[in-house]
Amino acid sequence: MAQSRSYAKPVPEPSPETRFFWEKCRQHELWLPYCPRCQRFFWYPRDFCPRCFAWDVEWRRASGRGRVYTFAIHYRAFHPAWEAEVPYVTAIVELEEGVRLYTALVEVEPEPGKVRCDMPVEVVFEDVDERTSLPKFRPLPEDAHA
Amino acid sequence: MPEAMHEERIHPLEKLDIREKRELLRKVAIVGVDESDEIGIVPHKSALQMHAEAARNALADAGIDKSEVDALLTCSAGVMSTVQLAEYLGIIPTYTDTTMTGGSSFAIQLEHAALAIAAGVCKVAVITHGQRGHSDRGRGRPAFDPWAPAAQFEAPYYMGGAAGQYALACMRHMHEYGTTHEQLAEIAVATRKWAMLNPKAMMREPLTIEDVLSSRWVVYPFHLYDCCLVTDAGGAVVLTSAERARDCRKPPVWVLGAATSHTHLTLTGMPDLTQTPARYSGPRAMAMAGIRHEDIDVVEVYDSFTYTVLVTLEELGFCGKGEGGPFVSGQRTAPGGDFPLNTNGGGLSYTHPGMYGIFPIIEAVRQLRGECGQRQVPGAKLALVNATGGTLSATGTLVLGAD
Numbered sequence: 001m002a003q004s005r006s007y008a009k010p011v012p013e014p015s016p017e018t019r020f021f022w023e024k025c026r027q028h029e030l031w032l033p034y035c036p037r038c039q040r041f042f043w044y045p046r047d048f049c050p051r052c053f054a055w056d057v058e059w060r061r062a063s064g065r066g067r068v069y070t071f072a073i074h075y076r077a078f079h080p081a082w083e084a085e086v087p088y089v090t091a092i093v094e095l096e097e098g099v100r101l102y103t104a105l106v107e108v109e110p111e112p113g114k115v116r117c118d119m120p121v122e123v124v125f126e127d128v129d130e131r132t133s134l135p136k137f138r139p140l141p142e143d144a145h146a
Numbered sequence: 147m148p149e150a151m152h153e154e155r156i157h158p159l160e161k162l163d164i165r166e167k168r169e170l171l172r173k174v175a176i177v178g179v180d181e182s183d184e185i186g187i188v189p190h191k192s193a194l195q196m197h198a199e200a201a202r203n204a205l206a207d208a209g210i211d212k213s214e215v216d217a218l219l220t221c222s223a224g225v226m227s228t229v230q231l232a233e234y235l236g237i238i239p240t241y242t243d244t245t246m247t248g249g250s251s252f253a254i255q256l257e258h259a260a261l262a263i264a265a266g267v268c269k270v271a272v273i274t275h276g277q278r279g280h281s282d283r284g285r286g287r288p289a290f291d292p293w294a295p296a297a298q299f300e301a302p303y304y305m306g307g308a309a310g311q312y313a314l315a316c317m318r319h320m321h322e323y324g325t326t327h328e329q330l331a332e333i334a335v336a337t338r339k340w341a342m343l344n345p346k347a348m349m350r351e352p353l354t355i356e357d358v359l360s361s362r363w364v365v366y367p368f369h370l371y372d373c374c375l376v377t378d379a380g381g382a383v384v385l386t387s388a389e390r391a392r393d394c395r396k397p398p399v400w401v402l403g404a405a406t407s408h409t410h411l412t413l414t415g416m417p418d419l420t421q422t423p424a425r426y427s428g429p430r431a432m433a434m435a436g437i438r439h440e441d442i443d444v445v446e447v448y449d450s451f452t453y454t455v456l457v458t459l460e461e462l463g464f465c466g467k468g469e470g471g472p473f474v475s476g477q478r479t480a481p482g483g484d485f486p487l488n489t490n491g492g493g494l495s496y497t498h499p500g501m502y503g504i505f506p507i508i509e510a511v512r513q514l515r516g517e518c519g520q521r522q523v524p525g526a527k528l529a530l531v532n533a534t535g536g537t538l539s540a541t542g543t544l545v546l547g548a549d
Contacts, residue, residue, distance in 0.1 A: 009302060009305070010297070010301040010302050010305060011302065012292075012297070012298040012299070012301075012302050013292040013293060013297070013298065014298070015293035015298065018298055043414065044295050044298075044299055044414055044415070069318060069419070070314045070315070070317045070318035070321065070419055071314070071317055072310055072313035072314050072317060072365050072366060072367075073363070073365065073366035074304075074306075074310060074365045074366075075362070075363045075364060075365060075366070076364055076365065077306070078305060078306025078307055078310070079305035079306055081305070082305070082306075090303050090304050090310060090314065091314075092314055092318075092413065092419070100414070101299075101414075102299055102300045102303060102304075102412075102413055102414045103303055104303045104304075112366050112367075117317065117318065117321035118321070128302075134302055134303075136303075
């Protein structure tokens with residue numbers, strides 16, 4: 001999914017707390033912050049657990065599978081970089097690890113009825129420039145979570 | 147996980163002594179409200195001009211001179227909003243508050259102003275707003291910290307207005323509770339009927355459910371008429387002590403309950419997409435006022451989208467969770483219905499310059515004073531206002547009453 005240099009959408013600028021996440025994305029791996037005390041994943045990356053405020057949190061690799069928690073089909077681009085793409089689909093995906101990522105869906109028909117809440121999806125990485133890969137999600141067969 | 151985290155955050159707030167706060171609020175009255183001279187499409191006025199006009203008009207409504215104003219509250223006049231506005235208006239305040247919670251800012255500022263007056267910190271507080279939501283389109287966005295969570299985890303996928311964010315929340319509500327496009331359209335149509343009775347409303351042509359359902363998709367699940375207007379407008383509210391209020395031009399409107407909550411900024415951090423913080427600010431404000439839902443005569447709820455209204459009515463407890471759709475059906479919230487709602491025509495049909503939260507306060511005060519002409523709710527004595535800011539992020543709930 002390599003992109004040309006003319007990629008015009010905002011590219012994430014990794015911060016000290018998120019650099020590891022974005023580096024792993026570049027390797028096409030999805031890693032999430034995890035709190036050993038709560039035994040839970042959390043999102044987004046922080047140096048501490050926003051639930052128990054423990055600071056000894058760690059990174060764990062995620063399965064990359066989840067379900068569409070919700071979605072929206074955009075018929076109008078509010079930013080010029082998306083103009084060529086409408087209609088396109090944004091979504092919040094609930095991962096098997098229990099956290100929800102704001103993302104976009106690919107390889108779907110952007111039509112009401114064709115995209116559904118709870119449809120199973122898996123991560124796919126889009127290389128947008130030399131150092132950045134964005135996690136997006138594409139549909140999985142319905143029985144993928146059996 | 148998010149829900150559990152959320153409970154832990156909210157419990158300390160629930161321990162507030164609402165009786166003590168109720169006694170404080172009784173020492174304060176709203177005595178002046180008004181819009182700027184023009185609202186709608188006003189390219190020939192700056193935002194500051196609209197602040198100033200609204201302040202002058204609301205002070206005239208109260209019968210209070212500018213020289214008495216010792217507290218300024220606003221968030222829409224730049225980074226140091228009250229500092230800018232005080233300089234512009236020629237006021238040296240003793241109390242200043244630039245609380246910025248998006249569209250709910252002004253309702254939350256009203257709570258702060260009331261408590262400051264009750265505590266004797268200031269005597270006359272003016273809350274103002276002025277915004278060129280329509281005429282400033284394309285004039286550029288404020289700088290954004292590239293390390294902010296939203297910049298890293300949302301902007302790469304979506305850059306745009308609130309519609310794309312609220313659509314995600316609405317879609318989940320439709321999925322979980324079976325809320326329909328027709329039910330959302332009921333709100334747009336009922337609100338338009340109120341606007342047709344308000345000479346200041348921008349959209350006054352009749353609108354039908356069929357019109358809403360056949361309008362284009364802006365962002366699914368929102369049709370065009372599910373979305374608020376984008377206008378230019380200013381508004382202001384004046385508060386003072388109960389004592390000073392006796393000498394004002396109009397009868398006082400009392401602040402019976404006032405409460406604030408926020409649960410997240412980004413959708414990424416939103417604990418539950420089908421909820422809003424009105425579930426916390428609403429019950430606290432009503433408990434403070436000592437009222438039940440059935441006591442309320444008129445409800446003014448921030449309507450950035452039809453969905454905002456539907457979910458807020460649920461969160462405030464006017465109906466059960468997930469029952470917002472059936473609740474608004476049958477034009478129940480329209481003129482003549484048994485649940486008068488957004489009687490000015492709302493952000494959907496009256497005005498919405500970007501942050502709307504001062505306008506439902508203005509309308510509630512006018513209803514309680516009996517000033518609303520054709521759209522007057524007969525004998526309205528008790529009003530509830532709920533303003534929402536951000537992406538269903540921050541709410542201020544007010545219970546206002548007339549003698």
